[in-house]
Amino acid sequence: MGTRSAVGGAGENDEEFRRELVVLIPHLRAFARTLCGDPAAADDLAQDAMLKAWDARASFQLGTNMKAWTFMILRNQFYSEKRRSWRQSQLDQEAAERTLVAADDPEAPVALDELRLALRSLPDEQREALVLVGAGGFAYEEAAEICGCAVGTVKSRVSRARRALQAALEAGSYERDGAPAGEAMGSILADAERLSGAR
Amino acid sequence: MGGTGRGIIALSGGNNQKSARAAGRREAESMIDQSATARREVAVQEEDTALDEARLRQQAIGVKLRQMFDQVVNEPVPDEFLEILRRADQRSAARKV
Numbered sequence: 001m002g003t004r005s006a007v008g009g010a011g012e013n014d015e016e017f018r019r020e021l022v023v024l025i026p027h028l029r030a031f032a033r034t035l036c037g038d039p040a041a042a043d044d045l046a047q048d049a050m051l052k053a054w055d056a057r058a059s060f061q062l063g064t065n066m067k068a069w070t071f072m073i074l075r076n077q078f079y080s081e082k083r084r085s086w087r088q089s090q091l092d093q094e095a096a097e098r099t100l101v102a103a104d105d106p107e108a109p110v111a112l113d114e115l116r117l118a119l120r121s122l123p124d125e126q127r128e129a130l131v132l133v134g135a136g137g138f139a140y141e142e143a144a145e146i147c148g149c150a151v152g153t154v155k156s157r158v159s160r161a162r163r164a165l166q167a168a169l170e171a172g173s174y175e176r177d178g179a180p181a182g183e184a185m186g187s188i189l190a191d192a193e194r195l196s197g198a199r
Numbered sequence: 200m201g202g203t204g205r206g207i208i209a210l211s212g213g214n215n216q217k218s219a220r221a222a223g224r225r226e227a228e229s230m231i232d233q234s235a236t237a238r239r240e241v242a243v244q245e246e247d248t249a250l251d252e253a254r255l256r257q258q259a260i261g262v263k264l265r266q267m268f269d270q271v272v273n274e275p276v277p278d279e280f281l282e283i284l285r286r287a288d289q290r291s292a293a294r295k296v
Binding site for chain 2: 014018021022025026027029030033034043046047050051054055112115116119130131134135136162165166169170185188189191192193195196
């Protein structure tokens with residue numbers, strides 16, 4: 001990396017950009033995982049987005065929200081790939097559904113599996129809105145920019161997603177290893193209580 | 200309770216009867232108001248409890264959602280990522296030279 005400084009001004013900016021991009025990789029992976037489900041496909045998507053961001057670094061204004069910018073790139077990448085090969089995405093979806101349960105750590109708390117499955121049952125636009133606002137730490141305005149829609153649209157998607165998620169978890173309307181999911185909400189409540197200490 | 204108002208009306212006669220009836224009506228109305236208020240309060244309390252319960256569930260879901268996301272954030276980044284970025288960096292450096 002020492003050779004980069006010899007390039008001069010542009011090189012220094014590149015170096016700073018690269019450092020910030022590296023910091024964002026774990027977040028890109030997490031966002032990609034919620035979009036794709038399948039961990040391998042998610043990492044491919046995150047790598048593509050990372051490369052796209054790197055190639056477009058000249059168009060990024062240093063000091064503005066790089067996390068939102070890279071998330072937008074990743075999201076656009078996801079949907080353009082999905083459009084390009086609908087069949088492939090169908091296969092990905094099936095693979096995701098298979099691996100969601102199979103690839104999970106058997107030691108992991110049951111509640112997380114349940115949530116992951118319930119999250120898969122949401123429409124894409126509701127899921128991404130909820131993930132951006134509820135887990136990614138984005139404000140509604142930032143999420144709206146990432147998704148390319150109005151702030152009010154994001155708000156209603158998030159609230160619909162929350163209601164649908166709760167309903168799915170309470171009803172256990174999906175199946176787990178061929179058996180009804182059952183007490184998903186109960187285990188999530190218990191887990192949340194444990195995590196936040198005695199309530 | 201409702202009998203009190205009628206009692207006043209029965210005991211009073213003549214000109215007083217009209218005002219007593221009005222007083223009784225007011226009393227009865229205020230009792231109806233009170234019981235309506237009490238019913239509303241109970242309804243509000245029940246609604247609050249339901250809202251609290253819903254809020255609790257949403258909070259719990261929120262906690263799990265963040266946990267799910269953070270679990271991936273906290274995973275070690277596969278070397279592949281940095282390798283790909285390093286190659287891209289070298290490519291763009293080579294173009295500039």
